[in-house]
Amino acid sequence: MENSITHTEHRDDTASKMGMWLFIFTELLLFGGLFIVYSVYRSKYTADFHVAANQLNTFIGTVNTVILLVSSMTVAMSVTALRTGNKGLTLKLLATTIFFAFLFLVNKYFEWGLKFEHHLYPGSELMLTLKRGELLFFGLYFFMTGLHALHIIVGMILLIVIYRKIQTGRITKDDNVLLENGGLYWHLVDLIWIFLFPLLYLIS
Amino acid sequence: MEQEHQHITSYRTYAIVLTALLFLTAITVFVTWFDLEALTIVVAMAIACVKVTIVISYFMHVKHDKLVFKLMVGMVFILILVIFLILFSDYLFR
Amino acid sequence: MEISAIENSYLKHGTKYKGILGWLTSTDHKRIGLMYMYAIMIFFLVGGLLGGLMRLELFRPGQDYITAQTYNAVFTVHGVIMIFLVVIPGLAAVFGNILMPIMIGARDVAFPKLNLFSFYIYIFGAILAISSQFLGKGAPDTGWTFYAPYSTDTNTNVVAAVLAAFVLGFSSILTGLNFIVTIHRMRAPGMTWFKMPLFPWSLYATAWIQLLATPIVGITLLMIIAERWFKIGFFDPNLGGDPILFQHLFWIYSHPAVYIMILPAMGVITEIIPTFSQKRVFGYKAIVFSSVAIAAVGYLVWGHHMYTAGMSVTARWFFSLLTFIVAVPSAIKVFNWISTMYKGSINLQPPFFFTMAFIFNFMIGGLTGLVLGSLATDIHVHDTAFVVAHFHYIIFGGMGFAFLAAIHYWFPKIYGRMYNNKLANTSCALIFGGFTLLYFPQFIIGLQGMPRRYFDYLPKYEWGQVFSFFGAIVLGIGILIMLINLFKSARKGKIASSNPWGGKTLEWTIASPPTVENFEEIPIITEGPYEYK
Ligand code: HEM
Ligand SMILES: [Cu+2]
Numbered sequence: 001m002e003n004s005i006t007h008t009e010h011r012d013d014t015a016s017k018m019g020m021w022l023f024i025f026t027e028l029l030l031f032g033g034l035f036i037v038y039s040v041y042r043s044k045y046t047a048d049f050h051v052a053a054n055q056l057n058t059f060i061g062t063v064n065t066v067i068l069l070v071s072s073m074t075v076a077m078s079v080t081a082l083r084t085g086n087k088g089l090t091l092k093l094l095a096t097t098i099f100f101a102f103l104f105l106v107n108k109y110f111e112w113g114l115k116f117e118h119h120l121y122p123g124s125e126l127m128l129t130l131k132r133g134e135l136l137f138f139g140l141y142f143f144m145t146g147l148h149a150l151h152i153i154v155g156m157i158l159l160i161v162i163y164r165k166i167q168t169g170r171i172t173k174d175d176n177v178l179l180e181n182g183g184l185y186w187h188l189v190d191l192i193w194i195f196l197f198p199l200l201y202l203i204s
Numbered sequence: 205m206e207q208e209h210q211h212i213t214s215y216r217t218y219a220i221v222l223t224a225l226l227f228l229t230a231i232t233v234f235v236t237w238f239d240l241e242a243l244t245i246v247v248a249m250a251i252a253c254v255k256v257t258i259v260i261s262y263f264m265h266v267k268h269d270k271l272v273f274k275l276m277v278g279m280v281f282i283l284i285l286v287i288f289l290i291l292f293s294d295y296l297f298r
Numbered sequence: 299m300e301i302s303a304i305e306n307s308y309l310k311h312g313t314k315y316k317g318i319l320g321w322l323t324s325t326d327h328k329r330i331g332l333m334y335m336y337a338i339m340i341f342f343l344v345g346g347l348l349g350g351l352m353r354l355e356l357f358r359p360g361q362d363y364i365t366a367q368t369y370n371a372v373f374t375v376h377g378v379i380m381i382f383l384v385v386i387p388g389l390a391a392v393f394g395n396i397l398m399p400i401m402i403g404a405r406d407v408a409f410p411k412l413n414l415f416s417f418y419i420y421i422f423g424a425i426l427a428i429s430s431q432f433l434g435k436g437a438p439d440t441g442w443t444f445y446a447p448y449s450t451d452t453n454t455n456v457v458a459a460v461l462a463a464f465v466l467g468f469s470s471i472l473t474g475l476n477f478i479v480t481i482h483r484m485r486a487p488g489m490t491w492f493k494m495p496l497f498p499w500s501l502y503a504t505a506w507i508q509l510l511a512t513p514i515v516g517i518t519l520l521m522i523i524a525e526r527w528f529k530i531g532f533f534d535p536n537l538g539g540d541p542i543l544f545q546h547l548f549w550i551y552s553h554p555a556v557y558i559m560i561l562p563a564m565g566v567i568t569e570i571i572p573t574f575s576q577k578r579v580f581g582y583k584a585i586v587f588s589s590v591a592i593a594a595v596g597y598l599v600w601g602h603h604m605y606t607a608g609m610s611v612t613a614r615w616f617f618s619l620l621t622f623i624v625a626v627p628s629a630i631k632v633f634n635w636i637s638t639m640y641k642g643s644i645n646l647q648p649p650f651f652f653t654m655a656f657i658f659n660f661m662i663g664g665l666t667g668l669v670l671g672s673l674a675t676d677i678h679v680h681d682t683a684f685v686v687a688h689f690h691y692i693i694f695g696g697m698g699f700a701f702l703a704a705i706h707y708w709f710p711k712i713y714g715r716m717y718n719n720k721l722a723n724t725s726c727a728l729i730f731g732g733f734t735l736l737y738f739p740q741f742i743i744g745l746q747g748m749p750r751r752y753f754d755y756l757p758k759y760e761w762g763q764v765f766s767f768f769g770a771i772v773l774g775i776g777i778l779i780m781l782i783n784l785f786k787s788a789r790k791g792k793i794a795s796s797n798p799w800g801g802k803t804l805e806w807t808i809a810s811p812p813t814v815e816n817f818e819e820i821p822i823i824t825e826g827p828y829e830y831k
Contacts, residue, residue: 066226066229069226123528
């Protein structure tokens, strides 16, 4: 630590990264609360949950899983690319990640859209006629995937900002913690999906 | 504050990690074709835990981070686990 | 020390803006801390007046001044304001901000802009909380606990209040995050973990609770809103939900939240006692570990609020056991404080008197906590005035008195001036006396069966309510005298030296009030924080 009198913003990458991790912890616990609710009702209404889960489209779910995994790799690679000084490749990899994020949302849109067409959405009349366990399952399904999609959107915006900053040279080979943090956030979105996917789509 | 040595993970490692993750995904989907009853959820969660560990260690490179990061991450997951256990001391025995 | 110290201090120098704008845009941790203090003081006065209103209604049995519905609304806002706006941010946001960076030898927190941002989130949450009173269909009437399914059914404006709690939680999370990183990364060279003063240690333990517990209530509150809007049925038994699950989720946060309130208070007390005993703190490591243990075990005892709610028997005795375990580290701290004073050269000054009051109240609050924590007795006193007395003894008698001790202890450091000792002692005596008169009778009528949150009662409880009413008046007078003393002294008090109490921690080595930079040169630490000769 230098002893300068001025309030120099000394850079501490470890501090920034720690801040990001702490934030990720809060997100994990946020979803943790939902997983608690899920597991309680699943243990209470096991049969209903199976029936309801059958109506989800495993195919779209699997595709979205693959999309997120691949995008997680591309964003991780973009850090490597930046650190080895390959700005062009960094930007390409980031653009790919952002594209995948968008693709995920498009899929989600169609998935939800189909449910809405069948009058299955929170607060619909049909929902209220379902069995209690099924109602809870769909409630949780919309709440959890909705919140997750919100995180995808936030992550996407974050990555776009980072993309601009790399382009304009405000994130560089030596000063890359922002990209790293953006990447961490994106992996978080992936982490949560890794649990959501089997719990919602694969229990039929 | 001097910059710490930054570990750079190779593209190849990432590619291998992705392959492993996709493989595990394939297995989870595959096992649902069989009726394992109560075991289904156990298998699915076990695989998910493996996947999460891989993502955290490699993609989020905790493997090459300082010890504090490892401790913090470990602590948070243990906490979540303990909350589950204590909560179910209610629901399982009601 | 002459007047020039004040002229050179953070009070006069800040950002490029002058006057009020210079405060509102400042990222200086000391200015942010002071802004929190003024905001919290205003909310405290509002909350206190509402409390006075309830005491007035309870002065006699029957309905006198306000209707039952208004009474419900009043205890709800009173609780929301006091818990979410006053005591949870309380010590951490005010004294944590102002002093923690100085005590660890840093120029500021790790993320100063984030710090200012969380202040504005706090203000935004406060505005939401207050507006919930006026917007929509009537003020919320659920109590600060928002228990479902009533909170998902009532027509009152619950959504705004719930949203306010959510937003305030976010502010609390960001403060905690900032403090953890600051303490990890910005300690002065040579200050190892075990050379760090104990107030920062308690803030560190607190920050982890803020970080790891708040998200759970955040998501729970969002579920309440979703349930109100979309009829999802998370907590509504008619739709298959389980209202007890709401209580679980709520207390998973809100029990740790009580440690968010009390841990920094314990930290303050641990700073004050060595200074006024001129003696090294007894059992430094025991205090550190008990802080950490309280944070850790305190996370796991939430079920003691739900003994009568319908949990399984297994869960009930298990939570009772855990509750008893968490009392152990709290007791360890009390022993440490007493042992520190033993054979010290005690200096009887206002901060020390407030500290004594703290220890006294905290012991009563803690022991009655054990009465509540043991399964069998709680069945009898749950939801009675006994509980009300318990948590007021801990929160007001404990955290509140620690706050007052802290302000009297660090006042010369913060403002560079000294208050009137005699007035301070008088106000301390009045506040303590009024407080005791106000809350002690509640224990007794609670044991006799006076339920909490009722606007009416049987005549046999009247004597207690009358005592409480007069206690509230004495308490109010004491607070008024204290405020007058402090406000006057902040502007016109005698100039204070940089170390009026003979403290040893780093904040006493710099000017009073500190400069913007805190330290001209970052000190190099070689010995522990309490090395008195
Ligand atoms: C020795 C430690 C403590 C123990 C064993 C303890 C135990 C309890 C128990 C069992 C209850 C539930 C009573 C009931 O509703 O029937 C309770 C209520 C409460 N306690 Fe404590 N407590 C302790 C310390 C604290 C501290 C440090 C605080 C705050 C700073 C606190 C604040 C509260 C509050 C706010 C409530 C009432 C919540 C409500 O229902 O509105 N307690 N306590
Ligand atoms: Cu509690």
